[in-house]
Amino acid sequence: MSDLEPNPGGRARLFIVGTVAIDALGIGILAPIMPKLIEQLTGEGLARAAIYGGWLTALFAGVQFFASPILGNLSDRFGRRPVLLPSLFVFGVSYVLMGFAPSIGWLFVAQALAGVFGATFSTAGAYIADTTPPLERAKAFGLIGASFGAGLIFGPLLGGFLSAYGLRTPFFAAAALALVNVAYGLLVLPESLPPAQRRTFVWRRANPLGALLHMRNYQMVYGLLGAMLLMQFIGTSLPATWPYFTMHRLGWTPRDVSLSLALYGVLNIVIQGGLIGQFHKRLGTTGTVYLALVFTIIGYAGYAFADRSWILVAFIVPTSIGFMAGPGLAGLMSSQVPSNSQGELQGATASLQSLAAVIGPLAMTRLFSIFAGTQAPIYFPGAPYLASTLLAGGSLMLVLRATRRHRAAAV
Numbered sequence: 001m002s003d004l005e006p007n008p009g010g011r012a013r014l015f016i017v018g019t020v021a022i023d024a025l026g027i028g029i030l031a032p033i034m035p036k037l038i039e040q041l042t043g044e045g046l047a048r049a050a051i052y053g054g055w056l057t058a059l060f061a062g063v064q065f066f067a068s069p070i071l072g073n074l075s076d077r078f079g080r081r082p083v084l085l086p087s088l089f090v091f092g093v094s095y096v097l098m099g100f101a102p103s104i105g106w107l108f109v110a111q112a113l114a115g116v117f118g119a120t121f122s123t124a125g126a127y128i129a130d131t132t133p134p135l136e137r138a139k140a141f142g143l144i145g146a147s148f149g150a151g152l153i154f155g156p157l158l159g160g161f162l163s164a165y166g167l168r169t170p171f172f173a174a175a176a177l178a179l180v181n182v183a184y185g186l187l188v189l190p191e192s193l194p195p196a197q198r199r200t201f202v203w204r205r206a207n208p209l210g211a212l213l214h215m216r217n218y219q220m221v222y223g224l225l226g227a228m229l230l231m232q233f234i235g236t237s238l239p240a241t242w243p244y245f246t247m248h249r250l251g252w253t254p255r256d257v258s259l260s261l262a263l264y265g266v267l268n269i270v271i272q273g274g275l276i277g278q279f280h281k282r283l284g285t286t287g288t289v290y291l292a293l294v295f296t297i298i299g300y301a302g303y304a305f306a307d308r309s310w311i312l313v314a315f316i317v318p319t320s321i322g323f324m325a326g327p328g329l330a331g332l333m334s335s336q337v338p339s340n341s342q343g344e345l346q347g348a349t350a351s352l353q354s355l356a357a358v359i360g361p362l363a364m365t366r367l368f369s370i371f372a373g374t375q376a377p378i379y380f381p382g383a384p385y386l387a388s389t390l391l392a393g394g395s396l397m398l399v400l401r402a403t404r405r406h407r408a409a410a411v
Helices: 010-030 035-040 046-078 081-100 104-117 121-131 132-163 167-187 208-217 220-251 254-304 309-314 316-334 339-372 383-409
Strands: none
Touching: 010 081, 010 167, 035 046, 035 104, 035 254, 046 081, 046 104, 046 121, 046 208, 046 309, 046 339, 081 104, 081 309, 104 220, 104 316, 121 132, 121 316, 121 339, 121 383, 132 167, 132 254, 132 316, 220 254, 220 309, 220 316, 220 383, 254 309, 254 316, 254 383, 309 316, 316 339, 339 383
């Protein structure tokens, strides 16, 4: 197999999907055992361990905020393969370091490494853009989203199971998955970006602000990035607020919460992995984005006012249909950007997701705390979901504005 194949086969696509799934799986595997490991390393109680855990999560998201555009721009300069394979290798090594970590400081160092070299979503997205026709990219990005969702579903289950064989066993399992995938990639992954289409690496474009500012050259893209930021803000906030809201408002147990999140994950796989293609055939990419955002508004409005469990569960369906907005927006933006800037675009998008992952949960959990507490000015525990409804409405307005301007400019 040559290093450069313009139309890589199914095995290369499987590697890309597997890379994204392993990134998510690695995060999920650690979730059930990280609190106990922090307790073990610090000798402090669970309440204090939660503080360390919060900083570790913020460190991971913060590092990815800066690393994503760097890796994306590097892939525009040197190609996708030289960035993806070494990054995945170091990602695996970071989990080995966590498994052997003798102190909490080592855990922070390893988490920083995982954040930097786990920021491969941008390069994986660029690879998909290189090898997929523009009209089919939303479906391909949906498959990437489905694989990420699958990793987040099965990761905690696998981590909980493996922890029975030792608290650090899940770390080595995550490392093994990453390193095995590297070996597979060495065999099946061709380069997707021809040397003639590469561009010079420029630092001012390889930082979050620089990458975003450069996207101003593509008017439609710049507007859609704002819409995507709002949707990512909503998406990252849901897992943070869902357990507290459902337990407080509806008296759910941890088992109830886990089952509902599993339902989310399954619907995510079904919709992004399969049904999204049918929607795009009938409505086109733009029409599918409009529909998804309308369903997002309906779903979150339902959450905000739900006072029965069956009502809340029923609104999981329209909210899950709203998952199609992300891949659709990614496909629309990708179609407006040349090949040698796909990595930069995906890096900018990933940075926005990381920024949303830092700010969104903090803001929405604070909003819940204000309106669900005994001193609430107005008792309304659904406040985070009403805010999400408004943000989804804002996202729809931005999409309508960006696409209408683009059509007007094309006339």
